[in-house]
Amino acid sequence: MPQKHDVTKKAKRVTRYLRKTLDRIAESPQSTDEREANDSELCTLDTNAETDGLEKDIATLSISNSTGRIRYILCLDIEATFDGDRRFNEETHEVIELPCILVDINDGQIIDEFHTFVKPSRHPHLTSKCMTLTGITQEDIDNAPTFIEAIHLLDGFMKKHSDKLDPPPQVGNPPPNGSPRLGPRNYVWVTDGHADIERFLCLRSCRINRIRLPAYMSGQYIDMKLLFKTHFKERGFRRIPDMLAKWGLSFEGREHSGLQDARQVARIMLLMIQKESIELKCNRSVMMEKNLSFTARQL
Template sequence: MVSDGASEPAAAVSAETAGTEPNDAGQTNTDAAAPGTTATVALATAENAQVETATGEATDAAVPVYDAAGSADLPDALAALSLSSAVRELRTPVRYVLCMDIEATFENRARFLSNTHEVIELAVVLVDLHTGARDEFHTYVRPTRASLTPLCTELTGISPAELRAAPSFKQAMTALAEFLDRHPEAVRGSRADRSPSATCMWVTDGSADIDRFLAARSCKVNNYRLPAFFEGAYIDLKQLFRACKKERVHRTLTDMLGYWRLPFSGRQHNGLDDARAVAQIVELLIDDGHLLRPNRAIYLGRKLDFTARVI
């Protein structure tokens, strides 16, 4: 993802933010969420039973104990699942995540000014957190007004020829809707008012993908209303990782994976490779006992207006 530090005009976006968020090029974005207080139960042995709160503090408490075969008493709905799947189901109410990454244009001399952005690559990885099953969506997107600069090609690996052959922004949004049609378990409603189900959540590496690249720029440039399936709460992975791991600053995808001593797989700033990394980090956080909770939201207004905020 190419992120930026430019603020949107008040007429376009109303945002409530605090703190700083560095983007992939070392710039900063204003963006932070207040810590929550919801507790998540961590599996433990009988000798070391603890409850881990959202702030990371542990206190003695009675928790379920499972042997290596997962033979302890489980809720009926979990009886057929593996121990790993059961652990994940107990740790988060979110079953499906739509991990999205967007690459956008920028100018060489003003690479992070918002008025230079248009979506040029869109990738989504849908993951069933209980079973590990996944499906992927990817498309390049032909920009309407912006041009692809040599620096943008160098960063993303996207060539002018690939964009000339790519669908328009509206066609790409239609293709994404058709991808979501294949997954009624994750997304509900008709195409006009479709929204994520109660157990599904969008996840992005930062807030710029949905708030700025989609809603503030490409939708406005193309006179296209942000699809209803983007409306509502979602997870900013930078914020989530920072809160879960008690970091003082926001991390890049590579740095987040480095927490587990894992390398980034593929090419950085490739939309699909970045989306896969987002999905990987989400699963690692859950396996570490952290609860997935939304920390941002976007609400549609009249015509092309919207409000983005920290929650």
């Protein structure tokens, strides 16, 4: 016969397990298009390598409490490899398309666009299902820069607009103390969900290629999907076409093209600002240490 205290301890462990499982189910997306990384995938990695200790300063990263100075949004929508099964696994979800749309929210205009395809390191040959979904061809990938080269190209795009973006984006290697310069900015990154930065960049391509998330992308950002659901008080998953339908509009271009999706993200954000009078408030945060461990959270 088991002792009473042993049974009690086992019951407590089972209860804790069930609570965690129910929490994950309650928070999980309701569509296969939104099967994003779970807590274990997005937590800080278990490593003894040197860090900057940035997790201690997570509350101060990127955008300050005063959001009135934000003038520019950088809309990002990444396409990544997959083999037909949308669930995350260690062999998929490397970046293959990296677009960025720079928008002046004061004027309500797109200022500039950045776009490049990216050759993945682990699996440079795309599956037929991946090509069908994204419209990206094997020739596009064969002629594309590597991920590290693509980040350098993005650095150049950010540097090109350093006269507008304040403080000017820090590109290249981090400063001698290893800690990227982070503080109040007049710009903020916007993504459709949190997979683009947290999974495709931090969890996969940055770690595979042993480089850090760019300093200008670190810190707080806006998850447009979460912002939309919070503003309209909707619980269900919303795709980009569903969001546009809120104002009687339709998707322009080809869905699952990173560049076309990023343009629609910019379009929706301008509608939210102009028609819904939303306050630009960051709702997620991500930072990456020198040892490539990272912390991502909802604010």
